Amino acid sequence: MSLIASKMGKLLKFCLNPLLVVLGVFSCSQATDRLNLFEKRKLAEEIFKNGSHLPQGSPKSMTRIEEAIAADTTYAEALRELSVAYLKRGMPHKWLPQFNKAVRHDPKTWVPWRGYLYLYFYRDYKKAIADFNASDTLTTHIDYPQGHSVDFWRGIAYLGLKDYDNSITYWDKHIKKETEDTGEDWVELEAFLYRGIAHYESGNNQKAMKDFNKAIQYFKQTADAKYYKAKILLVQNKKEAAQKMINEAMIDFNSGFHNNYHYVELLRQIYLSDIEELKSEIMR
Amino acid sequence: MKKWVKILLVTFIGFIIAVAGVLGFSYYKYWGRFDDDKEKYPHYIGYIDQENAQLNNTHELCGDKHIAYTYNGAAFRAFTGTKKTFRNNIFSSYQNRDYSDSGYLNFRFLVNCEGQAGWFEVIKMNLDLEETELNKAMVDQLLILTSNQKHWNKLNYKGTPLNYYMYVSYRIENGEITEILP
Numbered sequence: 001m002s003l004i005a006s007k008m009g010k011l012l013k014f015c016l017n018p019l020l021v022v023l024g025v026f027s028c029s030q031a032t033d034r035l036n037l038f039e040k041r042k043l044a045e046e047i048f049k050n051g052s053h054l055p056q057g058s059p060k061s062m063t064r065i066e067e068a069i070a071a072d073t074t075y076a077e078a079l080r081e082l083s084v085a086y087l088k089r090g091m092p093h094k095w096l097p098q099f100n101k102a103v104r105h106d107p108k109t110w111v112p113w114r115g116y117l118y119l120y121f122y123r124d125y126k127k128a129i130a131d132f133n134a135s136d137t138l139t140t141h142i143d144y145p146q147g148h149s150v151d152f153w154r155g156i157a158y159l160g161l162k163d164y165d166n167s168i169t170y171w172d173k174h175i176k177k178e179t180e181d182t183g184e185d186w187v188e189l190e191a192f193l194y195r196g197i198a199h200y201e202s203g204n205n206q207k208a209m210k211d212f213n214k215a216i217q218y219f220k221q222t223a224d225a226k227y228y229k230a231k232i233l234l235v236q237n238k239k240e241a242a243q244k245m246i247n248e249a250m251i252d253f254n255s256g257f258h259n260n261y262h263y264v265e266l267l268r269q270i271y272l273s274d275i276e277e278l279k280s281e282i283m284r
Numbered sequence: 285m286k287k288w289v290k291i292l293l294v295t296f297i298g299f300i301i302a303v304a305g306v307l308g309f310s311y312y313k314y315w316g317r318f319d320d321d322k323e324k325y326p327h328y329i330g331y332i333d334q335e336n337a338q339l340n341n342t343h344e345l346c347g348d349k350h351i352a353y354t355y356n357g358a359a360f361r362a363f364t365g366t367k368k369t370f371r372n373n374i375f376s377s378y379q380n381r382d383y384s385d386s387g388y389l390n391f392r393f394l395v396n397c398e399g400q401a402g403w404f405e406v407i408k409m410n411l412d413l414e415e416t417e418l419n420k421a422m423v424d425q426l427l428i429l430t431s432n433q434k435h436w437n438k439l440n441y442k443g444t445p446l447n448y449y450m451y452v453s454y455r456i457e458n459g460e461i462t463e464i465l466p
Contacts, residue, residue, distance in 0.1 A: 051318055056355070057329035059320035066321065088449030089330030090466070092413045120396050120414070122388070123463040218441060230333040234301045263356055266465040 032071045037056035044072035048081070053223035057085030076106035080113075087121060088263065111135050112143040119153055120264050125160040128153065135241050142177070148188065149174055156195055160267055166204035189219045193259065196228060197268055205232045227270055227278065234282055246279045285333045330354055330449065332354050332394060337403040339393075345447045346397035351445040352439070359466060362395065362437055362450045369464050370435050381398055383422045383459030386411055390453045391430050397439040397445030410459075419459075426454060 033041055051064035054166030062085075068078040077118035080102035086095035099117070102270035104108045114132030118124045130152040135143045142149050151174035158167035159243055161235065171191060178187045209232050226249035259266050331354075334340055344349075352358070390407040403425060408418040430452055439446045455463035465466045 023349065053314060054318060055328075059317040059322065059325035059328065060315070063319050063321040069321075085329035089354075090357065090453060091330065091407065092388065092390070092453075093407055093409050093415045095414045103463045121466065122453075123465065125410070152401075188398050239334070261359075262359065265360075265367050271366045273366065273368060 016235070037072075037268050040072040041075060044075040044078060045069045047071055048075070056188075057089065074105045076102040080110060087117065092127050106145075108135075108138045111138055112145040112153075113219060115150070115157075116145040116153055119157050119267075120261070121159070123160060123267075125157040128157045132157070138222060148190075149177070151177070152188070152191060155191070155198075159194055159198050159201075161203070164198045167198040168195060168202075170181055171198065184214075185218050187218075189215050189222055189225075190259065192218075193222070193224050193228075194268075196225065198229055198234070202204065205235065208232060219253065219257075221252045221257035223249045223258040223275065224253060224270055227275055230278060230282065231236060239282060242282045243279075246282055250279070292316060306322065321374070326381060328391070329446050330362050331369065331447070332392060332403050332405055334394075334403050337405055340404040342402040343396050343398070343402045345394065346445055347447075350447065351394060352441065352448045357450045357466070358395070358437075358439060358448045359450075361439060362448065364399075364435055364437050367464075372428055373435065374426075374464060375461065378461060380459040381421065383419045383427075385454075385459060386457045387416060387417045388413060388420055388453055388455055389418055389423060391427065391449060392449070392451040393431070394447060395436045397438060397440070399434050399436045401436050401450075404431065411455075422456070422459065426431075429458060440453075444453055445457045 031042065035043065045068070047064065048068035051061060054064060055060035062082065062171050065082045067079050069082070070077060072078075080099060083095045083098035083102070086092070086098065099114060103114060103236070111131050112135035112156075115135070116126045118131065119128035132154050135150050143152065144150075145153070151170045154169040155174060158170060171194060175184075175187050175191050175195065178184075178191070187213065192211045192215040195200060196208045199205075199208035209229065212225040212229040212232070215222050216229070219225075226245050230242045230245035230249060233239075233245055250272070253270075253272055259269055333349075353361075360367060388407075388409040388411070390409070392405040392407070393401055394399045394403040406423065406427065408416060408423065410416045436450070440449055451466070453465040454461050454462075455465065
């Protein structure tokens with residue numbers, strides 16, 4: 001092991017030697033040809049991780065990632081990282097072909113991730129679902145791209161399609177599994193919120209209310225669940241309770257407890273104006 | 285020169301050299317030693333070529349012309365009111381004049397410290413995110429709507445006015461806007 005490390009260390013220093021680069025005496029790709037697959041991956045990881053502090057999308061960062069890929073052209077993590085700045089900066093025509101290179105070399109990891117990105121960044125619900133479904137056969141376990149299960153993401157994607165039956169089916173599956181694994185109090189707020197919205201939009205206020213109550217019970221501060229609960233209370237002509245609930249929703253919203261994400265607007269995201277409009281309606 | 289002055293001077297110079305050495309080493313370790321392929325990456329990803337952008341001669345960038353929020357656009361900060369306000373304004377103004385195109389239409393642009401939008405780069409794609417042509421009249425209409433100053437906030441950082449980067453993506457199906465992103 002130490003022999004390999006030493007060999008790679010020397011090779012890395014050699015590859016990165018500015019004098020050799022300037023003179024064009026020896027290319028890194030020629031040098032890496034001497035390594036076996038394991039050594040190539042180790043070298044690629046070292047190059048990749050050594051520059052992980054460089055600003056994403058900067059010329060130095062992009063060049064560093066390219067160097068890692070040159071060391072190991074199958075290194076999916078680096079292939080994926082090369083795509084990220086394009087994704088975040090609104091250049092999907094450059095993001096997708098690059099991201100697909102990572103998918104080609106590590107579909108088990110990056111197919112469900114692509115599904116999540118199709119869902120959040122492009123609102124392409126069908127392509128997202130296709131990737132989540134593909135992940136079911138790619139691995140024997142449930143995948144958790146971006147920290148949530150593919151069932152969680154399918155619940156959102158089917159809600160986007162207004163396919164409430166499928167949305168609720170996946171939320172049921174997700175919530176059941178999470179409850180069995182860790183307990184109901186560990187289930188994400190969004191799971192109760194979005195299943196509640198699916199019930200609400202499909203006209204089942206009773207089941208919707210149960211979910212919004214669960215969200216409020218476990219998370220206390222949630223403008224979204226309280227907003228929807230106030231809507232149902234208004235329909236039920238319980239104006240006093242609706243008024244109390246919408247006031248609480250406004251407090252939570254102004255304290256920052258509402259469903260939102262830095263990069264993109266979320267599905268069914270509410271705004272202060274939504275709360276104000278509902279409040280006016282209740283007060284009428 | 286008195287001995288104590290010499291000692292003080294030598295100590296001071298030594299200290300300066302040590303600090304410069306540490307700073308130089310840190311610069312090299314965290315920045316200087318990394319190459320950049322100027323040919324392939326002459327600018328950061330998302331850089332807008334102001335010379336070739338559309339609507340590049342209507343307004344002026346402010347101050348030193350530095351662009352803020354190049355990481356992922358100014359996003360929710362940029363909209364006058366909220367994203368919901370922007371969406372409502374676009375939906376109420378946009379007219380599908382028998383367009384049948386489907387795809388994504390992305391506008392990447394700059395907003396100056398007066399909240400004036402310009403320097404637009406236009407990316408036209410199909411629904412598979414591949415570059416393609418989209419109906420010119422539809423693109424032009426959405427460019428006019430998107431560049432309207434009423435949509436964009438004047439932003440500042442601790443009182444200093446900012447020029448900033450922003451992008452808007454329209455998902456269009458059969459000439460109808462189905463989503464406005466991000």
